[in-house]
Amino acid sequence: MNKNISILMGLLAVFSVVFSFFGDLTSANLLGYDINIWTYRIIWSLLALFVLYPHYKRWKATKQEK
Numbered sequence: 001m002n003k004n005i006s007i008l009m010g011l012l013a014v015f016s017v018v019f020s021f022f023g024d025l026t027s028a029n030l031l032g033y034d035i036n037i038w039t040y041r042i043i044w045s046l047l048a049l050f051v052l053y054p055h056y057k058r059w060k061a062t063k064q065e066k
Contacts, residue, residue, distance in 0.1 A: 020041055
């Protein structure tokens with residue numbers, strides 16, 4: 001996947017999790033289904049982790065080479 005697109009997707013996932021804490025939500029809509037807000041947050045957090053972790057590893061490796 002293109003580096004810029006994956007970083008953008010990761011940031012979108014992080015913002016989705018952060019903004020889910022604002023307001024008094026008990027459920028959220030994901031792909032047309034109402035799900036528990038904590039399940040929603042876990043799904044988006046895992047997505048952010050899987051998308052951003054390879055970029056973090058690459059950044060850490062280039063930092064150690066210097």
